[in-house]
Amino acid sequence: MAGRLSRTKIRALLIGPAAAVIGIFVVIPLMLMAWISIQGRDYSGGVIWGELSGEAYLRMIFERELDDSLAVNFNYVLIILRSVWLSFLTTVISLLVGFPTALFMATRTPKWKAILVFMVTLPFWTNLLVRNYAWILLLRDHGAINGTLSWLGIISEPLPLLHTQLAVAIGLTYSFLPFMVLPIYASLEKMDLRLVESAFDLYATRLMTLRRIIIPLAVPGIVAGCILVFVPSLGAYVTPELLGGGKTLMIGNLIGLQFGAARNWPFGAALGILLLALVMISLTFYALKLKNTGGNTQ
Amino acid sequence: MSKKYIKPSHLALSVGLFSASFSGSALAAGELHLYNWSNYFPPTLLELYEKETGTKVTIDSYASEDDLLAKLQAGGGGYDVIFPGASTLGIMVEKGMLANAGINEMENFSNLLAPFQTIAGDENRKYSAPYMWGTTGFTYDPASVPGGNLEESWKELFEPRDELKGKIAMLNEMTDVWNSAAYYKGIDKCTEDPAEAQEILDLLMAQKPDVKLYSSEGTIDRMIAGEVPLHMQWNGAAHRVKAKKPDVVYVYPKEGTSFWVDNMAIPKDAPNMDEAKAFINWMMRPDIAAEASNYTGYSNAVKGSGEFLKEDLKADPAVNTPENYSDRLRAYKSCSPKSKDLREKVWTKLKS
Known part of the structure; x- marks a missing residue:
């Protein structure tokens, strides 16, 4: 009995530091953010503590007319939808590029596997900001891509590549692609290749093998990869700022604007909560999906 | 923003930094x-x-x-x-x-x-x-604009000539852009009138398709590299462009130039x-x-x-x-919350 007690104590002690870190760095800041989002707005930055107000949440959909009546305003909704759309696009492109890459990696010899995994993680040695600036050099009017195309005589006027939504999608895909490749690789690497051989023995075509054997086995990796790409894309700040040319905001930039030039902290905090909610919804969705497919394959 | 896996070593590092910040x-x-x-x-x-x-x-x-x-x-x-x-x-x-x-x-x-x-x-x-x-005006490269000469007016920026459409760079600064548009329209930059704010928004929305990008970073390099012939810019940056491209002109727009x-x-x-x-x-x-x-x-x-x-x-x-431009300079004004709110709404609508 005494031994069991001390074991619980040890367990508590071991969990303690992790719980404290989560409490101090995650739970308390989140509660602070939620609290700020329902405070009154101080027009010179900050909030009026203790003055409760739901204005920040109303502002997402409605705007105040001159006579203080409410009118529907879809500007912020539009920005949010655009963020979701761009993140979705990024996830799909990453999946299309990442899955074949991971499959290729998983079917090499162990020595090559190690080298390829190393190469996939290599971009992380460089700061995200620097990597985005590199895309500016590639995509701009007199940059590498336009330069090469016009040298080859394919185009006479530079293609407008930089400062477009396409540039943002490219930048996001490039930034987060390794997060798609690595989890899929991890699930495919564990795959028993004899299953594939059996499929061929049973006269399955290559496509059937891929659809019926390989992809179902990779589902956990695909789901994890999609989450890891979709979630950070949704909150992206640097990439739309640098590659989008400041013409269109994403939700991350909108939040930045509220804490910066617009000095509307409650609204910024409320948007932060909304972003969190969107992430939670997508995580729940994926978790449910994972549970379902997991049940089917076993 | 893209940290997924927190390794124990990173954690130890951040705890170390955290405690260090108290003793410094x-x-x-x-x-x-x-x-x-x-x-x-x-x-x-x-x-x-x-x-x-x-x-x-x-x-x-x-x-x-x-x-x-x-x-x-x-x-x-x-x-x-x-x-x-x-x-x-x-x-x-x-x-x-x-x-x-x-x-x-x-x-x-x-x-x-x-x-x-x-x-x-x-x-x-x-x-x-x-x-x-300093002042906020715009800079142009005479070699790349029609006739080699532009009017000393915000019109060149906000309602550009056909040849310059799509080649304009704006500062990505809410207040600077709002103020300049207000000067051009002859509106008080601290206006509280939604109708006047709408006029400013209309001007900026009509200009937007002609704008290549909004950015306050790298304005000097952008002009030197010839990526845009026309750039809303701060005067000190314009001076630094001239070190590499001596011919560029910095304009103090006649409708009003923020200093x-x-x-x-x-x-x-x-x-x-x-x-x-x-x-x-x-x-x-x-x-x-x-x-x-x-x-x-x-x-x-x-x-x-x-x-x-x-x-x-x-x-x-x-x-x-120059002495004769001094009546074009407009000082900073502290605007009311209502006016700031209009400004922010216009900016968000422009960017949504």
Whole structure:
């Protein structure tokens, strides 16, 4: 009995530091953010503590007319939808590029596997900001891509590549692609290749093998990869700022604007909560999906 | 923003940093800590001040005034002299974040040009002294515009000629863009009238398809590389473009050109108050102010500094504002919350 007690104590002690870190760095800041989002707005930055107000949440959909009546305003909704759309696009492109890459990696010899995994993680040695600036050099009017195309005589006027939504999608895909490749690789690497051989023995075509054997086995990796790409894309700040040319905001930039030039902290905090909610919804969705497919394959 | 896996070593590092930040605030006397924009203070002056006074000067930099304000609102940072612009200065004075340093009674205060002996928010200059000032206009490359010459009007930017459509770069600054559009439309920049705000929005929305990008970063390189022939720009940046492309023209638009002032001020809880005051007084000396201008490419507000300026600064109308343009300059105004709200709504609509 005494031994069991001390074991619980040890367990508590071991969990303690992790719980404290989560409490101090995650739970308390989140509660602070939620609290700020329902405070009154101080027009010179900050909030009026203790003055409760739901204005920040109303502002997402409605705007105040001159006579203080409410009118529907879809500007912020539009920005949010655009963020979701761009993140979705990024996830799909990453999946299309990442899955074949991971499959290729998983079917090499162990020595090559190690080298390829190393190469996939290599971009992380460089700061995200620097990597985005590199895309500016590639995509701009007199940059590498336009330069090469016009040298080859394919185009006479530079293609407008930089400062477009396409540039943002490219930048996001490039930034987060390794997060798609690595989890899929991890699930495919564990795959028993004899299953594939059996499929061929049973006269399955290559496509059937891929659809019926390989992809179902990779589902956990695909789901994890999609989450890891979709979630950070949704909150992206640097990439739309640098590659989008400041013409269109994403939700991350909108939040930045509220804490910066617009000095509307409650609204910024409320948007932060909304972003969190969107992430939670997508995580729940994926978790449910994972549970379902997991049940089917076993 | 893209950290997925937190390794134990990272955690240990961040806990270490966290505890280190509590123990780093013990400061000795004979020191001075400046907090300024990056690349905005000449290293030569730091050395000279140390040599003349024996005070050891260090400098930290911020990327935006919002960072500066946020840091002070969060409780200091142990800085002695900060360099806020007019709107940030106004907020700091209003919120009692600055020390009443009695700048207007300092020995060198009389060196200041009359228009700079006052500023909105600190009318008597008790809390602040001017550091650099500049204007927000636009720059064009005569070789790439039709006829090699543009009108001195915001029209060229907001309602561009067909040849320049799609080739315009704007500063990504809410207030600067709003103000310039207001000058062009002849609207008070602190307007509270939604109809007038709508006019500004219409102008900006109509201009948007012609804008190649909104960005405040890399404006100098963009002009030098010839990526855009026309760029809304600050005058000091225009001066630095001219170092590589001497032909470019900086325009003071006739409808009104914002001029801004960056100031020196002392936070209320500055650890080295006396050194900070002595430093600000020293900075108002003509030869010292000139040295700062030579480095930044912006004008200072000290009488008699002209003779110490580099020749290329004196000769450049972008920096040395010609006398006959002085009626085009528009000072900073502190607008009401209602007006600021309209401004923000217009900006968000423009970008949504």
